[in-house]
Amino acid sequence: MKQIKRASLAFVLAVVLATGLVPAGALTALAEPANTPAETSQDSSTSSGEITATTGGVCQAAEEPSADTSASEPATDGILVIPSTDSWLRSGDMAEHQLEQAGLRVTDRMETSDGVILAAEPTEGQTDEEAAAAAQALPGIEAAQPNYIYSLIDGVEEPAPADAATPEATASPISPTSDTSTASPLATPRANDPFAQTSSPATNPNQYWLYNATLTDAWNSATTDGSVTVAILDSGVRANHEDLSANVLRNVAYDAFYDKPLNFNDANQGDLNGHGTHVAGIIAGVANNGIGIAGGSFNANIVPIKVTNDTDSRATTQSLLMGYNYMLSLVKSGKCPNIRVVNMSLGGYGSDIRDSLLGSTITRARNEFGIVTVCAGGNGDNVTPYTDPSYPSDFAACVSVTALEPDGTNIVWSDYNQYKDISAPGRSIWSTYIRQNTFANGPYASLSGTSMASPLVAGAFALLFAAVPDATVDEACEAVYATARAINDPVNDRRQTSGSHGAIDVAAAVNYLEAHHVKHFADVHEADWFYDTVNYATSNGIMNGYAGTNLFGPNDVMTREQAAAVLYNYLGNGAIAPAAPQTDINQADWYARPVNWAIATGYMNGYDSRTFGVGDSLTREQVACIIANVTGNSTTQANPAKFNALPDHNATSDWARTCVTWAVDKGVINGVNQPDGTRLLNPGGTATRAEMAAVIKNAILSGLL
Structure with a gap:
């Protein structure tokens, strides 16, 4: 593949596929300015003649600084163009043809993993800005802009003092001259590197x-x-x-x-x-x-x-x-x-x-x-700072x-x-x-x-x-x-x-x-309805993801022992209760302490004296009853208006009706949105981990827990 010859290159055209460098819709003019600070550099071989990057980074001998803190205008090397979707599908072929028809000679073509980059020259006597405008006017061109030139922001090389210490110099403390220098004189870095042992800028x-x-x-x-x-x-x-x-x-x-x-x-x-x-x-x-x-x-x-x-x-x-x-x-x-x-x-100055x-x-x-x-x-001109973006x-x-x-x-x-x-x-x-x-x-x-x-x-x-x-x-x-x-x-x-x-x-x-830090899970995304809910539950230590993974399992079923752990995390305060009598509880497993506690407090019960139901899923109405038990409201009569307004409220089990009515009235359970815009109670549906997080969050923010 040919290398671009910068001496003759006038402008460059970037043709990007749908999964390319930049979404086409994002190619609008940026609201904020951008700059490339021109750091000055002084080569150790010269005694004077500071060098400063000017337009587009072209290095020239520094002139006498003025009071003006603005930088020079940017230099460009042609333009960049992104074709629209029709041209994407043709891998840049149509764009290349259109440009040549407009008199813009394509000089190079480079394939990338995301699309094509075309290099071209403007017509004779045409500026980069004029070429960009011409390209922008072509059918199927999404955006055109200059190909800006940027320079390294050179560091000023400073010779060491004649009596500079060797790399084995003994560490000495910084002597702060303002309250922003807080290094401890006794600080010892974990690194044994000689330069790192010296904390004084004077050595x-x-x-x-x-x-x-x-x-x-x-x-x-x-x-x-x-x-x-x-x-x-x-x-x-x-x-x-x-x-x-x-x-x-x-x-x-x-x-x-x-x-x-x-x-x-x-x-x-x-x-x-x-x-x-x-x-x-x-x-x-x-x-x-x-x-x-x-x-x-x-x-x-x-x-x-x-x-x-x-x-x-x-x-x-x-x-x-x-x-x-x-x-x-x-x-x-x-x-x-x-x-x-x-x-x-690196960078480049210019308000334009x-x-x-x-x-x-x-x-x-x-x-x-x-x-x-x-x-x-940016370093201004190494004498005066620039305030341009x-x-x-x-x-x-x-x-x-x-x-x-x-x-x-x-x-x-x-x-x-x-x-x-x-x-x-x-x-x-x-x-x-x-x-x-x-x-x-x-x-x-x-x-x-x-x-x-x-x-x-x-x-x-x-x-x-x-x-x-x-x-x-x-x-x-x-x-x-x-x-x-x-x-x-x-x-x-x-x-x-x-x-x-x-x-x-x-x-x-x-x-x-x-x-x-808010724990971020690979299966919890900002667009998900449960994003804030899961973040609330995990950041407050109420729920956790699966051990050894970066997964929360928001749509996984909520099991009985997991529900006990959620309650214990928020209310248990590390309490240790006697071992519960149910034989399906493995007292050596992770859930034993919260399950023992939940049974001892009466917040949860087993199916009988021998079975707790480890591994069994919970329904939404069961979750409502557990929260009612914890708050002491399992027998409380509530305003049934919200409950009755849910189309499937009659599907609630008779034994759970009082608790579910209370939970809906208090906003602990709010129903499940359907694709057609309706909201269902779904009382017998399996509760998910995300739904459990929402129920707990609702109960806490309502002052019930």
């Missing part, structure tokens, strides 16, 4: 950021150890690095820009730029191997996905879509099912950016696959990260606006690098910027998902935001102008998530 090399962000404390509650995988969309990763190789999944590494496996065997060994290698170390430098650094995730696996070209390290919407499509294929195929985090330390294709794909990864995308928030960090579906000094104050040139979400240490971050003997400390370097703060947060999310594997992205974000510490910065106070919730406190976030 080089160090990993003060592990302490400032309370990662060392979080490791006492959770470590990732391969249970979570982070996809790094960047310049690649030097996979043979001594402090990375054990955590890099080489067999699934991918070059999305050139649509081929990532090459670890050439001269650059997987990363020509070095940016991706530095990011990778912050997330997943091998912890506890006695070498160099310890990544914040404590040994997450990483999938390197190179999204930049080999000439100026720029990415495009197309290469990012290819990267996401590939990543999601790894999840869907089961090759890498535990990808939960993406890090993108409306990258709906990229934004919708990121949203799909979040909503359908439970993958959070963490992005660098940026892509991809400022998409609503992304976590946008700003950078902090070691004392917890804002790095002055770190971008800020209402779309930022969280802040993390970003000054002088030591991590893995591509060059040997960098600053006499081996293949490591100290860089600054939001490109460094972002992977710190990405590693924190990996820890959160390791601690609570079935947590949703929303839950993990809530934990991070709710526990963030206030940033005390009188000089650059941005509390009223930045959307950042504050400085990340990873240990507090892990504790918060563990305490507030």
Whole structure:
């Protein structure tokens, strides 16, 4: 398959099948702006001449900063087009024909697991915007947009002091200069890595950021150890690095820009730029191997996905879509099912950016696959911060990260606006690098910027998902935001102008998530009528899923011993009752204590003195009578109006009529909705586990239990 020649490529057409990258209906202009923070970089070989990413990430010598905090307009590399359903069915053939008929020359065609990507050139003298408009006007075209150019947000390389300590430096405590730096002077990380033993930012090399962000404390509650995988969309990763190789999944590494496996065997060994290698170390430098650094995730696996070209390290919407499509294929195929985090330390400024294709794909990864995308928030021009929105960090579906000094104050040139979400240490971050003997400390370097703060947060999310594997992205974000510490910065106070919730406190976030997590079951979905009911029952410890599985069994029958356990969980308070006389009760089984208790309290009875009915299902009217027994209302007369209004109320057994009438009157049982819109009591029908959860919830919220 041909590689796209970027010198001649004018625009790209993405043809996506019905199960493709982005649902066609989602391709509307995004309401929020998007930006790509332009992190400045200063190569160690130059004494001056800071470099800053400008339009679309083209690097130019920095000019004198002005008071203006706006960034330049975005650059584009053609357009992206999604054909409508008719063209999907033809795998892009019709779209290709239509484009050529309109004078737009198709130059390449790439097959993906979800559809086709076509590359084409506008007609002579036609701009990308004009080509997009022309494509949009063609029959069967769902949407057209520019193919935006994005740049790596380069980290500022900082030479170590002349008297910098060796990697074996003795740990020394952080001296907080604000109330946002809370690392303990006595804190000792679980990792034996030399850099991680040094908590002082004044001693080089160090990993003060592990302490400032309370990662060392979080490791006492959770470590990732391969249970979570982070996809790094960047310049690649030097996979043979001594402090990375054990955590890099080489067999699934991918070059999305050139649509081929990532090459670890050439001269650059997987990363020509070095940016991706530095990011990778912050997330997943091998912890506890006695070498160099310890990544914040404590040994997450990483999938390197190179999204930049080999000439100026720029990415495009197309290469990012290819990267996401590939990543999601790894999840869907089961090759890498535990990808939960993406890090993108790249972006592009411009108030006119409306990258709906990229934004919708990121949203799909979040909503359908439970993958959070963490992005660098931008470095302005390395002197003055920008307040323009940026892509991809400022998409609503992304976590946008700003950078902090070691004392917890804002790095002055770190971008800020209402779309930022969280802040993390970003000054002088030591991590893995591509060059040997960098600053006499081996293949490591100290860089600054939001490109460094972002992977710190990405590693924190990996820890959160390791601690609570079935947590949703929303839950993990809530934990991070709710526990963030206030940033005390009188000089650059941005509390009223930045959307950042504050400085990340990873240990507090892990504790918060563990305490507030709602159990999520594979067979309980948000669209189900019982979703909130099951969550209520499980979060309050009233019911549980099946042991050793991620299943609740909402439509399974409710057995008699399960009903006893439900009552015991809510009312038993750990009581131990004498063994019941019924011989079908196995006193060594899990249900023995709740069944003994239920019989002793009179809340439930056996069929006779010898049989309780272990394993037998309960009917809905039996459940109503059990609740009536528990509340002391088994003989209470109630208003029969609601009961009589149910069409099948006369099907209720005579012995259960009083209890069922009471239960319906009090809202404990409300009937079952039918497909034709009617509601039936179904008194003799088998009660399901979801229905039992609803009955208990109704009784509690009504004040009856």
